[in-house]
Amino acid sequence: MYAVQEKNMAIVKALLAAGADVTLKDLKGGAAIEICLLSAGRKSNVQIIKALLEAGSDPNAENHSKATPLMLAAGTGQLDVINLLLDAGVDINHEDNKGKTALHICCEHTRMTRAGRLLLSRGADINHKDHSVVTGSSEGIGKAYARELAKRGVNIVLISRGENRLYKTAEDIKKDFKVQTCTIALDFNSGKDVYSVIWEKIKDKEVGILVNNVGVMYDYPQYFLDVPEERLWQLINVNVAAATMMTYMIMPQMVERKKGAVVMVSSGACSQITPQMTVYAATKSFLDYFARALDFEYRSKGIIVQSLMPFYVATKMTRFSHTLSNPGLLIPSAERYAESAVATLGYTSRTSGYWPHTIQAWFTNWIPEWLWMRGATTLNNALRRQAEQRKAPQSLIKRDSSEFDVSKFS
């Protein structure tokens, strides 16, 4: 690093030949390329940075402010270095912790117009700003929906519990669609503090689309008193509270900009009264109602709110049944479902999101409630039997309502 700072090419070369670790960073998180760009004398910068890149330096290495070498080169107008870094495959639309790209930084420095023009000619996105936040996005419908949005060039903020899965999903999206991703690993079932954690991460980003997808179901269709108490709290905290508070937190900036979309992932299960899914379907009814009322309240302010009501989709959530785990026309894969659902955004405010499900919805709404209840009970009994056959014997011990500890609430 000292050799780089002093721009002493001979020593840099000797150290690299001796196997110096080019991934090391200083206390501010700056790697050797950043030190080179920020130290006096620019003449040998291209030569030194080229040598560092050849020795394995990461051209996308971020410092503590999440700024990359490209941003520093853009901010200081070093055209040759910009070209060199872009040739090395840097992410031209990468954002720092304030949501700024290299192009934004050029625009802030009025004398950097040549660098700005260069970035534009090399593909910098002039409209690069909007993000979409998708909750419950490490797998299933949320992940597939996030990928569909990224396919359209939108940056994605992904929120789920499992850090590794989330990180992998984000990396795949970044690689496949060349957009920015940001991951927030947390459990929506762990109280209201999670919202300040989310806010800290997204407060500087303009969120154009919020997808309230996160949701939990019973392990399989069950009678109300057989559902563990912990799952009931999850249903309330994850299905109801997360969508409400995420919308409350993110919608003000949409209203300020007079544009934005909020998607509430409800469920076809609430189209009619569905026994053995009682609390789950009730939480989904909440979301459907919430979406419809909110759409009416804020449509005139430029915000669209969609209630998305899928029927069965083959995901982890339906793994309790082998019938529901095999994708087909009526039970699509998450990818097939999301491809269709994303295309409805902006066209309809209440939809099943997938045409075979629209036929199911029409049928569900058309048949009398008593007949639906009988049909749903028969189906859910069969699904419960399937799930119970799959489960270990100890988990089949039925809960007794006397297990419910009322003293906890006194």
Ligand SMILES: NC(=O)c1ccc[n+]([C@@H]2O[C@H](COP(=O)([O-])OP(=O)(O)OC[C@H]3O[C@@H](n4cnc5c(N)ncnc54)[C@H](OP(=O)(O)O)[C@@H]3O)[C@@H](O)[C@H]2O)c1
């Ligand atoms: N699949 C269906 O048949 C179906 C039908 C109608 C409606 N829906 C609705 O569609 C939405 C997505 O369902 P899905 O089938 O894709 O579910 P899924 O495959 O189970 O995926 C759920 C996602 O949410 C995350 N998640 C779960 N609990 C969380 C928590 N407490 N905090 C943070 N993240 C959490 C999971 O990741 P981690 O486990 O890593 O946190 C995962 O990324 C849900 O709202 C569901 O109710 C699904």
